[in-house]
Amino acid sequence: MSNILANFAAKKILYNMEWLINLFTSTESVAHIALLYALVIAIGVLLGKVKFGGIALGVTFVLFAGIVAGHFGLTAPVNIITFIQDFGLILFVFMIGLQVGPGFFESFRKGGVTLNMLAASTVLLNIAVMFACYYIFFDTSNPHNLPMMVGTLYGAVTNTPGLGAANEALNSVFSDNLPQIASGYACAYPLGVVGIIGATIAIRFICRVNLSKEEDELKAANAEDTHVKPHQMHIQVSNAYLAGRTLMQIHDFLNRDFVCSRLLHDGHVTIPNRNTVLELGDQLFIVCAQADAEAIIAFIGPEIQVEWEKTDQPMVSRRILVTKPSINGKTLGQMHFSRAFGVNVTRITRQGMELFASPRLPLQVGDRVMVVGPEDLVNRVADVLGNSIKRLEAPNIATIFLGIVIGIIFGSLPFAIPGMPVPMKLGIAGGPLIIAILIGRYGYKVHLVTYTTTSANMMLREIGLVLFLASVGIKAGAGFLETVVQGDGLKYVYTGFLITVIPILIIGTIARLRYKFNYFTIMGMLAGTYTDPPALAYANQSCSTEAPAIGYSTVYPLSMFLRIFTAQVIILLCCGA
Numbered sequence: 001m002s003n004i005l006a007n008f009a010a011k012k013i014l015y016n017m018e019w020l021i022n023l024f025t026s027t028e029s030v031a032h033i034a035l036l037y038a039l040v041i042a043i044g045v046l047l048g049k050v051k052f053g054g055i056a057l058g059v060t061f062v063l064f065a066g067i068v069a070g071h072f073g074l075t076a077p078v079n080i081i082t083f084i085q086d087f088g089l090i091l092f093v094f095m096i097g098l099q100v101g102p103g104f105f106e107s108f109r110k111g112g113v114t115l116n117m118l119a120a121s122t123v124l125l126n127i128a129v130m131f132a133c134y135y136i137f138f139d140t141s142n143p144h145n146l147p148m149m150v151g152t153l154y155g156a157v158t159n160t161p162g163l164g165a166a167n168e169a170l171n172s173v174f175s176d177n178l179p180q181i182a183s184g185y186a187c188a189y190p191l192g193v194v195g196i197i198g199a200t201i202a203i204r205f206i207c208r209v210n211l212s213k214e215e216d217e218l219k220a221a222n223a224e225d226t227h228v229k230p231h232q233m234h235i236q237v238s239n240a241y242l243a244g245r246t247l248m249q250i251h252d253f254l255n256r257d258f259v260c261s262r263l264l265h266d267g268h269v270t271i272p273n274r275n276t277v278l279e280l281g282d283q284l285f286i287v288c289a290q291a292d293a294e295a296i297i298a299f300i301g302p303e304i305q306v307e308w309e310k311t312d313q314p315m316v317s318r319r320i321l322v323t324k325p326s327i328n329g330k331t332l333g334q335m336h337f338s339r340a341f342g343v344n345v346t347r348i349t350r351q352g353m354e355l356f357a358s359p360r361l362p363l364q365v366g367d368r369v370m371v372v373g374p375e376d377l378v379n380r381v382a383d384v385l386g387n388s389i390k391r392l393e394a395p396n397i398a399t400i401f402l403g404i405v406i407g408i409i410f411g412s413l414p415f416a417i418p419g420m421p422v423p424m425k426l427g428i429a430g431g432p433l434i435i436a437i438l439i440g441r442y443g444y445k446v447h448l449v450t451y452t453t454t455s456a457n458m459m460l461r462e463i464g465l466v467l468f469l470a471s472v473g474i475k476a477g478a479g480f481l482e483t484v485v486q487g488d489g490l491k492y493v494y495t496g497f498l499i500t501v502i503p504i505l506i507i508g509t510i511a512r513l514r515y516k517f518n519y520f521t522i523m524g525m526l527a528g529t530y531t532d533p534p535a536l537a538y539a540n541q542s543c544s545t546e547a548p549a550i551g552y553s554t555v556y557p558l559s560m561f562l563r564i565f566t567a568q569v570i571i572l573l574c575c576g577a
Contacts, residue, residue, distance in 0.1 A: 024074070033076045037084070040065045040470045059462060060160070062469040063186055070477015081471045086428055088467030089164040094404055094432040095461040096161070096560060098450060101440015112554045115521075118511050119529040119555035123562045125503035126157055127570065133495040138488070144179045146575050148492070150567065151181025155188030156496035158196070158532045162563040164468060165429035169571035172425075182476035187489050188496025195500035196535045200523050203508040209519045211542065218518055218545045231290035232346075237282045238301035248274040254299055257358050258288035261344035261372040264306065271373045273338035285372075287346040287357070316375045319349070322367040323386030329444030333359035343373030343381055364444055366451035396449045400460075403439045407432030429564050437557065500530075524551025529559045 026032050044062030075081070130153045138145040147170060154163040163185050170178055203209075237243075242250060247260055251274075263272040264283040270276075272284075283306050288296055297303055322328075327335075337345050345357045349368040363369070369385060371378050411431015426434065443450040452460075504526055511517045511525065520543040527535035528551060539548035 027076050033080060036069065036074055036076060036474070037467070037470055040069050040474065041466045044470070045466065059466055060158075060189060060469065062466045063182065063189075063473040066470045066473020066475075067182075067186060067477040067480045068473075070474040071481055072477075075474055075478075078475075081475055084467050085164075085471030085475075086168070088464040088469075088471065089161065089168075090404055090408070090428050090432050091464030092461055092468060093161050093164075093429050093464075093564070094400065094407060094436045095452075095457050095464065097433045097436025098400070098403070098440045098452060099457055099461075101437040101443075101450070101557075114515055115517075115525050115551065115554050116558050118507055118515070119525060119559050120562060122503045122507045122526070122529045123559060123566065125506060126153060126499055127566060129499045129502050130156075130495075133498060137491055137495055143575070145488075147174075147179040147181050147571065148184045148488070149495070150570055150575075151179075151184030152188045152492045152496045153499055154563070154567065155185035155492075156192045156195070156499035157530050157563065158189060158192045159530070159560075159563045160465065160469065161429055161433070161560065162567040163472070165427060165564045166567040166571050167472070168427045168429060169568040170575070173571060173575050180476045180480075182472045183480050183489070184492045184496075186473075186476070186480070187492035188499070191493060191497045192500045192530075193532065193535075195497050196504065196526065196530050196532050197538050199501045199504035200508065200526055200535065200539075202505060203512065203522065204519060206505070206509055207512040207519070209512070211519070214519045215543060215545065218520060218543075218547050231293045232285070232287050233293060233297070234304050234306040235284050235286055235297055236301045236304045237278050237280055237284065239299060240280060242278055242300065243280050245278060246274065247272055247276050247278065250278070250300070254296065256288065256292045256295060258286055258292065258296055259344055259346050259357055260284050260286055261346050271338070271343055271377075316378055317346075317370060317372045318378050318382070319368045320371050320378075320382045320385050321387045322363050322365055322369060323388045324384075325365060325447065325449045327363050327385055328365050328447060328449055329362050331360055331362050332357055335363070337371070337381065343371050343377050346370045346372055362444060364451065365449050396452060399439070399443070399448050399450055400452075402448075403435055404432055407435035410435055425568070426565070427568060430561075430568065433561060433564060437561075504530075518547055520545065520547040521551040524548030524553075525555050528552035528554065528556040531556060531560055531563065 022029075024032065024035070041062055044065035045059055047065065048058045048061030069075075130149055134140070134146060134149045138149065140146075147166070150166050151163065154160070154166065163182065166181060170181070204211075245253075251258070260272050260276075262285040263270050263276060263278075265279065278284075283304065284300070285306070286296060286300075332345055335345075337343050347357050347370045348361060348363075349370075357370075369381075371381050373381075408428060408431060411426040411428055413431075414425055425431075439448060440450050507529075508522055508526060511522050512519065517525070520539065523539035523542070524536065524547060527539055527548070536548060536552050539552075542548075
């Protein structure tokens, strides 16, 4: 009797647990797919925060969590995984393009051209080392080996969008039995992260760099960079030639940009405009580029001390936020702040950078405008510009998805190139990336509001990235262990390390010895070329200035584009089924 009762109880427990078993085993159900992705992403992100030797792999650990899940049979229908993978990739690269777009073309100014050329050379060297390893260590008669080396390449350079672009291009070349290049990526990635930092440290010893001396030189150079930072000063009109002249005439005589935000004449403070006439003894509050300050003082008069708060007309200075879409793209000259509102704009803060308020500077949603004038007039300007943080924080979803539509169409356009088995397409990685860069830079010209808060951009980007990585990992998981243990897994590890290290040592040494770049700038440049945040974090810890971040941001847009573009070129030009 007891046995009967025990069997009955066991069957009842199994029956009650059947729903839970089905949840994990029924691959067709929506609940199973959602649960699978949630588990893979959550576990991957949490494990990615664990540091090994002071280095964390970050969200890339989601790939490894997906591989483990796929290995143990936790999967979903291939068409659904493919959709989630591609949509995540599109979202990821588009938000990257939208972020880097405003500074993409400006990054080529000053020393940016040389840095970008060094970055492009590094990308080409990575590819050259990959081909060398392919011909030395692998069987070239196997059509799967070169695609696997491409996966290894993008693991070695820690570039996930490139992996996505290569994966997409493979669908055009291989009709079936698609190479699981994510396995090569996963094998090479950990040593790729370590190798970038290690090779950067090696350059320090090869070139005998003194870190404290490098930092002192940076601070001295920054002190001399006077062309971009706004400079404020009080001066008195002492040049008799200027008596009876308007501010516009003086501006034309000097041929230098400056803003006069306040004028003290006979004890009265006014907000001058271009037609204001100056007299000897007038006291001016001038904002200009620091490099122009000396010439302005020499022409107008000496610098003095003025206590404006003691004058009869109180003035206020306020930063006003541009949030109205109608203002997007209008230049300061078109706004006529001085004539129409009786105030002056002295400087603009955009994405953490202070810009001099040149009349030719176009305003963009998200700019912070420094306005000087009587309080009631400043309030009027605030109403015109918007000054609504709540409005700014609202995401511009329409712009994002309209850009994605255009990007997908653009990426689907075929370009016939001689020697390629199929027409070249930028695909769902390259097309949205290029369109996002163009929208981020020129969207205001067609009245598109492209501003997205940093937190919103990061959220959408990370969601896209983890969806892509989880999908790739789940797909590759079934054959991953076999690839590593019985296949060429070890080869992918050490060839990936060579792909990582050799170009860094060559280009880093050239940048230092030939072009005399500061070591911290080189660190940032190399991190940006490899699109590797952990390397940037290490560089920032080593330096108190912003030199690594500037080097990183200067080369990052072009490097990201080249990584994605060359991935497809290699696959379409060199790989065959």
